[in-house]
Amino acid sequence: IGVKAVYIDQVAAAAQALCCDPNHNHLPGGGNWWNRSYQALMRVLNRTKPADRAFTTECNAEPHAGSFDGFLTWQWIEPEQVPAFPLIYAGRVAMLGRNINGYKKKDMPYCRFHIAEQVLFGQQIGWINADVVNDPQKFPFLRKMVQLRWQYRDLFNRGLPQRPPLVASDIPDTPSFAGMGRPPAWQVFAMPPVRAGLWLDSQNGKQVLFVINTADRETGCSVELPRIPANGRWIHRETAGEPVLTETAAGSRLEARLEAEGMIVIEWDA
Template identity: 40%
Template structure:
């Protein structure tokens, strides 16, 4: 997103710094110390100009640079940006009383994802067991459904593995939405084993080019059969060839295989490439063409031609593609000290799903931390191996979080994030190795909190997840009036994974001392009595 906030939590004040560009033109934000051992911070936006290297080109700042005194913290910065996005950003979707009507209801309501890959005779039974154990609709992100190796010989995904289409049908008849993987950026420069089959003759003219005319090539660890790295060309999304190629693969998956969703990798993950091929018809280098002439029309055409009940997703969460996609794979939200800035801006506008669940000696605690954070941040949980069902204690916590989300699911697609409740008192912290890249320690509070509301209906849900093995007692204070719940006629229900309590009177502001049982998730739902 195109904003940053620097603030003193104790003082409640700071600086909001944004570049409000409605086209999402290519840019890079940096914050650093220009001189060592100083308290100075340099903030900069580096914006490559359109038609770089062409005589007579000109540059106009895309959008407006905004410096603003910030009263509050990250959530107040999110509100500033959210107000701008909803009014001016060209990628913000139309929202109604039930959220995005152009996103299938099954996708808006979905609460859990399994992720694995390989042949149907291995994947299908495992995913069916996962779905049966949860007893709710689930999604399945299917990798390596194709016969070609992963990150090799792209984009020649067909033929699929034997039994793939039958496996899709079997899973979807059992309430599992199948979502196969394809890549939305890359063409292998040796696209039939070690041979250059169609790259030079067909794809190279549509690949992005450096200033010397050579294509941009990337490697991701995959190897050719001769041991050499696979070198994949970044295709230019403004070319007719690449737009039609991606649309064709999606069309075959929908028409021939009957899947309910397609994951198009890297679109919201990899940064735009500065392409200097004048034959592509876009401005050279920088600008907003990557969106306006590239992925926006590509995804618009795919979206126009697909059935209404099909969902489209991609990797990570670069904001300019939200209007054309239904879900973002937020597997990279793995950092110590992270805050839910993106859900605070875009909650209800797109479904966020997935964390990287990995191993190590603290994997059980890490799993509870990730699942708890996913729950309170409004994400669809999981993106883990279906074999989780064979880990009774881990699956118990995970399934409780999934079922609580299901009870409150409408908040996450028809509502928006509210300020998470703070806890006062001696709330411990926990640390686990999240294994994002080697040893990767992450520390969070023992009790994770979140808030989601339906403003037009004057309803608010406060969510809590104790990820530890011990009970925690803390004071919960919350200004309900700030979220539109004022007056004396308020009621409260307590929600657990099994259901809700009877309503009881509540008052604003909320101020109670609460004991949070170990390894439990629950929520309060507050609403106006009238």
């Protein structure tokens, strides 16, 4: 399938072990030897790596961003996340997948929420068992989001996420928990049915708004946005009736009734 990468497990996931061995040449309790040693290892590997190959590892500890081409972001399922890491590293380090397997595998609202948010955060959608292609509930939405992610692959490779738009919807949030089997993942949190993301193409200044309904029913929503000019282009509009875009004192407001698992995508130039 064209993937030429080596996965080195746990490097960006493992916490530094405290070491107080007096024979070691670092301060008691730690020092920077753990990260420095991994970085030295990866410098050697990267020097001899062919141009069309990649190294990836687990999780996304920042000290290793200069050593790897991709991070397996499977743990990005915690409550109330914001795309702070992609704001810095989008286009520099590939962010790969989320954990939607295990004992959350059959939780459809949870799966749709995190599949959609992977797109909005610029992640590559993944870490899903192959049997998803036989799941009539999960696969149609997954396929739609994969196609959307592919359509905007250049944007996610060279663009940056902007402050997430504020969204209100007319159906309640869904309670859930992260499903990692350990605190703080047991914390119950709310999954809003409608999620939105705004990306800026750093090459040409184009902005792209994504609004995605993760609910399995029609949902009304209101999205507060920066000013959208008159030349905005409606790329996808899966709505019941015509959406309404109005100017406000702070920018623009989009009001729409999204179809079940529907989406809106608008582009505009700088």
